[in-house]
Amino acid sequence: MADFLIEIGLEEIPARMIAAAQAELEKRVVGLLERERLVAAGAVGRSYSTPRRLAVLVEGVAQQQQDMSEELQGPSVKIAYKDGVATPAAVAFARKAGVAVEALQTVSTPKGEYIVATAVRPGRSAAEVIATELPKEIAGLYWPKNMYWRQGRPERFVRPVRWLLALLGEAVVPVEFAGYVAGSVTYGHRVLFGEQPVPVASPAEYADKLRAAFVIADVEARRHTIRKALDHATRAVDGLRWREDHGLVDKLTHLTEWASDRSVVLGSFEPEYLDLPEEVLVTVMRDHQSYFALEDSAGKLAPYFLAVLNTQAEETGLAVIRHGNARVLRARFNDARFFWEFDQRTPLTQRMELLKSVTFQKDLGSYAVKAERVQALAGKLGHMAAGRGVAVNAEALNTAAQLAKTDLTCELVKEFTELQGIVGGLYARAQGLGSDVADVIYDHYLPQSMDDAVPRTVEGALLAIADKADTIAGMFGLGLEPTGSKDPFALRRAVNGVVKILAESAVALPLTLREIAYAATSDQAVAARVHSFLAERLEFYLRDAHQQAYDVVKAVLASGNDDVRDAVARAFAVTVVRGGQDFVAVSAAFKRMKNILTQAAEKDAAPAEFVNAGLFADDAERALWERSAELASEVAVLRTEAKYHPALELIATLRPQVDAFFDAVMVMAPEPAVRANRLALLREVLADFSGIADFSEIVVAG
Amino acid sequence: MEKSALTFQELLFRLQRFWAERGCVLQQPFDVEVGAGTMSPDTFLRVLGPKPINIAYAQPSRRPADGRYGENPNRLFRHTQLQVILKPPPVRIQEIYLESLEAIGIDLKEHDIKFEEDNWEWPVGGAWGVGWQVMLDGLEITQFTYFQQCGGMDLDPICGEITYGLERIAGFLQDVDSIYDIVWAIEPETGRKVTYGEIRLAEEEQYSAYSFDYADVPKLWEHLSLYESECLALLEKAKGFEQMDALTLKRFPVLGAYELALKCSHVFNLLDARGAISVTERVGVMARIRALVVGVAKIYAAQGAAKSQAALQG
Structure with a gap:
């Protein structure tokens, strides 16, 4: 047994691609060794990555495959032997199997007697197997964007390969890829260590050898060190705290090979830039410069930034680096201030005209046209909501809808596209349109993801829904539905947003998915497709945002998929009670009822139109009938009050009657009238209790 | 400093x-x-x-x-x-x-x-x-x-x-x-x-x-058309590489055609800065310039291939 290590040395891999590639390489290497019987099933590997390398280490790899014996079946005995002498067919079979003719044996099978050969396949050495098979795994790695670099275009990869290292124990495995044959050396940090090779004697010393060459190959160790360095640098100024940003920590972890207490600098900027909106400052720091923002003890943005370096330096070097980064940030802030001031010369209210020359989609016209459509749709939805008792500021909604897209004509948004909407909101406020309008514009792209917040106000929620629904309906009208992994207009995200807003808005919006779909377009066929797309995303929402089990979601949506909040409440209630024994039993019984009804329908045994108490032949029938009728009216009341949990508890109390019924009664009775009456009873019971969820969909363990 | x-x-x-x-x-x-x-x-x-x-x-x-x-x-x-x-x-x-x-x-x-x-x-x-x-x-x-x-x-x-x-x-x-x-x-x-x-x-x-302020928009459009038509005419003539003798082939002004395409690109940028290109026009004009630039690249490659072919035969 030995450890196996493979390292692929590369020019800098894009940070966003590293984690997935590292995981995939680990899976491929372990999978290959398992498949080739070089490690025990279920073996785990350890993997490493930096921008310039991917590596996988697997312990306990056999040096040699076990020999494998394999029984091969040949022709029938009748064909193989003539008068006890082997025929040419038998000789050919023996040759193919690699055994002597004398070694052939005979077995009896249901089809008669056949000859068989036991062929032994000698195991190959691990080195041979790995050298042959591993290059295919490397070449098979998925990269979102590939390149060619060698003449003749022999391979595609994310960036040029620059070295390979492959060791089985202390021996080099000559894995070949991209013109390199693996050796036993790796390379350290470009600047801190230099270009000289780093010999690695065995896989076990790989990480330590690299650490000595200023490379932390273990991603989590590097991430941890970066976090500590951020803390360390922040302590230079009392009361400062860096703003947690997991995404940015992750990005920087994948942009660096090394980290230490001397690999983060705390820089500052002139406090007058704090007059610019925080959103703009943070976007410049985070998205354009990969800097962390800091805040004071009151949580207010402080005039400092943290830059994570792919190096470390002495104090003089750090001072130079700090100064350089501060200089760049100042220039960026200056630009932002320039754009901000420039944009104020033309207020949003004068920018509607300019929207005519900004295309939304070539067949759907300009943003000016879209704004008109959204304005009408938002108004319609607002009117519906107001009619059902929601307080809607129709005027603010109308103004916001009209102005929401005008920031697309502003320089600041052209420079910082990710701030669309937000800039509009900030400008609306600065231009005296009032927070009633400004907040609506500010929020109307929300939520951008399942983790994002929803708009804060009713009007914001209405505008966000109207904007998204208009996009979806417009694209569907052009036949541009998302297919498979293709969703170029991010329509799934838009629909997820609509569902999430309906489920989570601070004030409930009494609008159904159907109403939204049919308000968004006058084309009934398109509306129907939009509606079913919305319903499908409700299923996704319940599972993704609330981790609802598959069967619960199915059961709940079978009883209604139009009212988002109601569906969420029902799903929660079902999830709470589904573990209870009585509930399990009742669910199982409901499933049985449904099956009986289905089977009966297949045999043309129709239920009676009404349940006739006079036809009950057994007390258990009568008991179920009476008890379920009592419960049904109580459950109905609870349901209208949306008290789903107690309603479900109540349904579960039907268990004794249900159990007794199935113990005592045979539904498919020979007498047609009795049978039809019993089927009608089951149908009624199911109908009475399926308003919250179709319990027959609940999967019962065991 | x-x-x-x-x-x-x-x-x-x-x-x-x-x-x-x-x-x-x-x-x-x-x-x-x-x-x-x-x-x-x-x-x-x-x-x-x-x-x-x-x-x-x-x-x-x-x-x-x-x-x-x-x-x-x-x-x-x-x-x-x-x-x-x-x-x-x-x-x-x-x-x-x-x-x-x-x-x-x-x-x-x-x-x-x-x-x-x-x-x-x-x-x-x-x-x-x-x-x-x-x-x-x-x-x-x-x-x-x-x-x-x-x-x-x-x-x-x-x-x-x-x-x-x-x-x-x-x-x-x-x-x-x-x-x-x-x-x-x-x-x-x-x-x-x-x-x-x-x-x-x-x-x-x-x-x-x-x-931003002075460039004469109608004139710029004229420049664009003039440069474009001359470039297109050269691209058209370049279709006869196979029939050209070695001297005509090597003197064929692919580089001249490229300059004309670049002129179009610059005039387009001026029109754009001038705010004279509407969104609907934009895609179309870019496609026109693309046809020129990509067209020149294609005849450059063809001329190179034809020249080495001629050298082999000569």
């Missing part, structure tokens, strides 16, 4: 000498308006076909819409790129690039260098590549690209392109906050500093005014 920092022209000298010593032919800037060094025929056409080339040149690059009348300290109508083309790229290309930074006085031990993903695309030229922006202490100082396609054609061998932003780098080295404060040269006799502003501010002011 830091005492030891290079002047703008010293910076250019050093980089040119550095690349000349590593086998690059030094070429002078191309004398037709371009938006980037990539558009010079020394890049756009030389990367096509099998012939290796190592070449470097400083290319003044005009982007009319980026002009700010000389009022913005960080933005220019015309900036200077030092363009290096290495075809095929050497294995140590990144290391050599880092050595070039040392050559201009950047001690890598005292700075933070990152290669961050940044892919390049010029749709009008049917060209794209993958690569990085090189960040020095948070400042993008270089675009580093491995070309993959040009003129809609796969490249083999590919080339490595290194584009230094000279104003950015000079501003960084000299630690000035405005481009116009960059020291361009120091008079040896007097020690007087000649600044970037002294040499170029008037250009920025006037060309910004020209692009």
